[in-house]
Amino acid sequence: MTDVILHIDMNSYFASVEQQDNLAWRGKPLGVCEHLGGIIIAASVEAKQWGIKTGTPVWEAKKLYPKIILTKTHPDRYRLYTGRLMKILRDYTGLVEQYSIDEAFIDATRVCNVKGVNPLEEGAAIGRLIKARMKTEVGDWLRCSIGVAENKLLAKIASDLQKPDGLTVVCKGAPCATQGAPLITVGDLYNRLSLTDIPGIGYRQEKRLKEMGIKTLKDLRDYPRSKLIARFGLMGHHLYEMGQLRSSWKPTVDQEDNIKSLGHMYTLPKEYREAKFFVPVLYKLSEMVARRMRVQQLVGNILHFHIHDSNHECYGKSKKLGYYLRDGREVFYEAVKIFEAANLPAGRQFKLIGVTVAGLMEETGQQSLFERDEKSKRVINALDKINEKYGDSTVCRVPVKQAGNVFRDSIGFGRIKEHIKLASFL
């Protein structure tokens, strides 16, 4: 039986959804960004023609195409469309793995090995059906690129070869007929791909490999496995397998309730040296994290705090706690403790802070002892209700620093910018 894996990758996803929902924006260069001082998170197909892509600073995008339409992200809408796509995929097999908000793998091995024709060709036929249904059932402006191959690694590489709206089949040996879908053999890939085209090899790994004389994918393919293992340990084994373009990786059926960690980060509008400016932001982030945990009925006992300075140098630290967090205030206190213990060198300017809770598990009655304070529980419930009714972050608690390191809560407006303004008066 030949394994048949499809990788479905939505093209210019956030930008396409924005165009899907706004007829006037269709066919025009558009960029999705968080704020005007930031970067383009997603560029429409039309914007890409002007050289604008993910990561382009907004100011540069404006220089490349002054009339570019800019819009903020709308995660809820993206999730809605993704949900529709996943529903279609599940019509073909139960083995669907949502890999990110705009990508999925499906294992179509079973359905493709029944008719006695080439299984990869069957896979390509399913790919065509998915593409057609996506236009009619998800959104007529949305496009995806699909890769079909015998393993996940190859399928992912294949979907990347033709964009937008591509369908590419990669086969291992002799080319097989696939009714018009471009066909690539594994041998071709060695001539086309660089090391960082392989998922799992990033900038750092590439640098290390180059230091060993491994400059191309062919070099990696031909490098002795034993030497890679001697240098990188288990990772060396994975690298060797990547070099062979093999993967034992199988699509894992999603478990939506299986979130491992949950966090938020925020880039400050400018750089700050003094903690008083970002302490309130940290509090807000902590509340946002805790709120999501409550909505999903999760508690967690690992706290990770990270802060980036103006050179994008990151300082991060995690800590396993002896109890489970659920309340934003607790998250905040633990993060502050980590921050203060860090004793960061004076004179650094900070640009981004983030807080993440991991070690998540389902909430049970027993952990609620951490809401030891009945009053605080009532406050949380009241704030949750207001925010549910009037929108996220309408109100939240604000820490007011008192003598020593004691914080007192007060109720404030939710938006982070308000907090920064507020902070300057603390």
Next chain:
DNA sequence: TCTGGGGTCCTAGGACCC
């Protein structure tokens, strides 16, 4: 004007136990 905001997984090293 000069890099967002999410995540996951892997590994090294120390503590501890037998």
Next chain:
DNA sequence: TCTGGGGTCCTAGGACCC
């Protein structure tokens, strides 16, 4: 009093992904 070796768990941090 000093010394072996193996295994597991925990923690922190780095690399990578979209």
